[in-house]
Amino acid sequence: MDGFMQVAFDEAMQGLKEGGIPIGSVLVKAGEVIGRGHNRRVQQGSPIFHAEIDCLQRAGRVGSYEGTVLYSTLMPCYLCAGAVVQFGIKKVVVGESRTFAGARDFMQKHGVSVTDLDLKECRELMEDFIRKHPDLWNEDIGK
Amino acid sequence: MDGFMQVAFDEAMQGLKEGGIPIGSVLVKAGEVIGRGHNRRVQQGSPIFHAEIDCLQRAGRVGSYEGTVLYSTLMPCYLCAGAVVQFGIKKVVVGESRTFAGARDFMQKHGVSVTDLDLKECRELMEDFIRKHPDLWNEDIGK
Numbered sequence: 005m006d007g008f009m010q011v012a013f014d015e016a017m018q019g020l021k022e023g024g025i026p027i028g029s030v031l032v033k034a035g036e037v038i039g040r041g042h043n044r045r046v047q048q049g050s051p052i053f054h055a056e057i058d059c060l061q062r063a064g065r066v067g068s069y070e071g072t073v074l075y076s077t078l079m080p081c082y083l084c085a086g087a088v089v090q091f092g093i094k095k096v097v098v099g100e101s102r103t104f105a106g107a108r109d110f111m112q113k114h115g116v117s118v119t120d121l122d123l124k125e126c127r128e129l130m131e132d133f134i135r136k137h138p139d140l141w142n143e144d145i146g147k
Numbered sequence: 148m149d150g151f152m153q154v155a156f157d158e159a160m161q162g163l164k165e166g167g168i169p170i171g172s173v174l175v176k177a178g179e180v181i182g183r184g185h186n187r188r189v190q191q192g193s194p195i196f197h198a199e200i201d202c203l204q205r206a207g208r209v210g211s212y213e214g215t216v217l218y219s220t221l222m223p224c225y226l227c228a229g230a231v232v233q234f235g236i237k238k239v240v241v242g243e244s245r246t247f248a249g250a251r252d253f254m255q256k257h258g259v260s261v262t263d264l265d266l267k268e269c270r271e272l273m274e275d276f277i278r279k280h281p282d283l284w285n286e287d288i289g290k
Contacts, residue, residue, distance in 0.1 A: 045208070052195075052204045052230065061195045065188065069289065082257075086229020086250070087195065091289045107229070110253075114225075146212065146234045 015042040029059035039063025056084035079106030099126030158185040172202035182206025199227035222249030242269030
């Protein structure tokens with residue numbers, strides 16, 4: 005697994021260990037991690053701390069997002085894709101999109117380059133979680 | 148001013164008093180306020196706590212958003228509109244959209260009813276803030 009995606013995957017595993025939804029995210033600028041986070045719906049009773057939002061929050065006020073790349077173990081939903089588009093992040097790399105198609109078209113339509121690594125580890129992690137916790141998963145994607 | 152928009156406006160004024168960006172938001176369900184918040188970029192050093200996100204965070208895990216209405220003193224950006232679409236909020240009422248056109252089309256395309264009250268008080272509050280703090284404003288909208 006690519007080094008930055010490994011960090012995102014580690015975040016997802018950390019979330020799982022905490023009893024949360026196992027999705028992780030990393031923000032990279034000039035080859036360095038400037039933010040990392042994971043979904044905290046369960047841990048913080050929060051509807052908005054999806055992995056990517058947690059990651060962006062932890063990165064803080066970075067000023068310009070020019071040249072940043074957002075990694076996520078799963079294709080971003082509209083909330084997180086909305087942040088990508090609004091903040092001007094131009095490149096997104098995801099672990100997989102088979103368990104959730106997300107807002108890929110929306111990002112691409114707004115000029116964001118989206119790379120899907122289609123990784124077995126990421127897919128199996130989500131498949132297993134969704135099978136065990138369908139209610140939590142449906143709550144997280146607003147179903 | 149409509150009662151719920153007045154609450155959102157009060158939140159915006161509270162944000163201004165704190166030295167922040169004066170945008171407020173309220174989430175209403177069955178005629179009751181279930182969340183209220185304001186932009187906290189300055190106060191919390193946060194890029195993601197736009198007014199609507201703060202409001203949704205404070206409302207907590209509400210389960211279904213069916214029947215909710217999101218009020219905001221300003222037209223939501225893509226981040227906040229993304230939350231609206233993903234969470235299944237079907238009605239948004241805004242104070243104005245003259246100082247920021249936001250993501251109205253995106254929400255409407257996804258079946259969200261968007262009502263723009265075009266209120267002088269909301270517009271003047273933003274015009275005054277943008278004139279005095281152009282850098283903060285541009286940072287907030289990712290410019």
